Amino acid sequence: MSRTTGSALVLLGSGPAGGLPLSGCPCRVCRAMILAGTSRRPAAAVSGGVWLKAVPVLRVLGDVLWAPVSGLLTPADVEPLAGAGLSQVVLGPAVGGPVADAARSLGRLRSAGALAPSADVVLAGLSHEHVEPEARLLRAWGMRLAVDGDRLGAGAPPSAPPRTLVLGGSSSGKSDVAEALLAAEARVTYVATGPLAVTGVAGSAGGDDGEWAARVQAHRARRPSWWRTRETPDVAGVLGSAAEPVLVDAVGTWLTGVLDRAGAWDGAEGWRDAVDAEVSGLVAAWRARTGTAVIVSEEVGAGVVPATPGGRLFRTELGRVNQLLAAESEQVLLVVAGRVLDLSEGTAG
Numbered sequence: 001m002s003r004t005t006g007s008a009l010v011l012l013g014s015g016p017a018g019g020l021p022l023s024g025c026p027c028r029v030c031r032a033m034i035l036a037g038t039s040r041r042p043a044a045a046v047s048g049g050v051w052l053k054a055v056p057v058l059r060v061l062g063d064v065l066w067a068p069v070s071g072l073l074t075p076a077d078v079e080p081l082a083g084a085g086l087s088q089v090v091l092g093p094a095v096g097g098p099v100a101d102a103a104r105s106l107g108r109l110r111s112a113g114a115l116a117p118s119a120d121v122v123l124a125g126l127s128h129e130h131v132e133p134e135a136r137l138l139r140a141w142g143m144r145l146a147v148d149g150d151r152l153g154a155g156a157p158p159s160a161p162p163r164t165l166v167l168g169g170s171s172s173g174k175s176d177v178a179e180a181l182l183a184a185e186a187r188v189t190y191v192a193t194g195p196l197a198v199t200g201v202a203g204s205a206g207g208d209d210g211e212w213a214a215r216v217q218a219h220r221a222r223r224p225s226w227w228r229t230r231e232t233p234d235v236a237g238v239l240g241s242a243a244e245p246v247l248v249d250a251v252g253t254w255l256t257g258v259l260d261r262a263g264a265w266d267g268a269e270g271w272r273d274a275v276d277a278e279v280s281g282l283v284a285a286w287r288a289r290t291g292t293a294v295i296v297s298e299e300v301g302a303g304v305v306p307a308t309p310g311g312r313l314f315r316t317e318l319g320r321v322n323q324l325l326a327a328e329s330e331q332v333l334l335v336v337a338g339r340v341l342d343l344s345e346g347t348a349g
Contacts, residue, residue: 015040016127068125092125103183110186161330168335187244236285251297
């Protein structure tokens with residue numbers, strides 16, 4: 001890493017090595033660019049008379065950070081930048097690496113206090129193998145997509161909607177989508193509601209379930225190291241007290257605990273009032289939440305009618321909770337096979 005005095009950065013190119021589109025390439029990205037008559041030159045920039053090219057090493061010039069193909073920045077990369085007040089930032093994935101690495105790099109920079117509050121952050125260096133992030137994801141990251149000729153300068157970053165409900169079936173990719181929305185945040189409180197949140201071994205709340213324990217470990221391993229995990233059923237309490245963004249995963253396991261405690265499966269006396277009280281508390285906390293929050297829930301009712309009374313009860317109750325949360329959310333996303341459908345403008349008929 002090198003650091004010198006710099007000035008406003010001008011992007012001479014915003015694409016990968018070799019630029020885009022690639023001659024003779026039949027892929028969807030290159031074809032679309034040819035049809036649209038657009039192109040991206042290889043990532044390069046000039047700042048204060050210094051020429052910058054895309055190499056897998058970050059450079060710092062004054063308040064400019066140049067890392068269009070560096071991929072995920074390491075703690076060693078970021079530590080010297082603590083308190084630097086960088087206001088012009090170019091990030092991008094490594095060759096063949098995931099685009100989300102740029103967002104995680106941004107989160108790591110923010111967690112170290114390396115960026116100015118109004119930093120202008122752009123995403124560059126995307127190759128034809130990368131899926132260009134949708135506008136909603138860039139908005140959530142506080143980042144914009146670079147174009148050739150961009151001139152960076154301080155300005156208010158795009159803002160994300162405060163409350164987002166992410167729905168999806170089992171293994172639909174809903175948790176990945178929810179985590180990606182907050183990947184660039186400096187601090188996140190992750191609320192794990194599952195029964196095996198802590199150990200996943202015999203003697204825990206979930207019993208001896210190695211497969212579920214492996215799932216939990218995989219979820220924990222992929223979260224950024226600067227996120228804080230709360231393993232608690234008190235979702236309303238966390239929503240009401242956490243100053244940093246909150247991610248809740250998931251409502252289905254939370255509701256299972258609510259139904260368990262109320263004795264709903266066996267029709268215990270007063271179970272309905274007990275469940276309604278906890279649901280009302282969650283919805284009230286969600287409504288009152290002013291800071292950024294993402295809550296994940298299972299979408300139910302698309303398959304066959306459950307064969308058991310308990311299954312039908314769960315489907316009905318979760319469907320009701322989903323509707324109540326959706327009514328209090330600025331953004332509602334449905335994830336199907338990893339693809340996202342924005343339901344935010346939909347209204348019930």
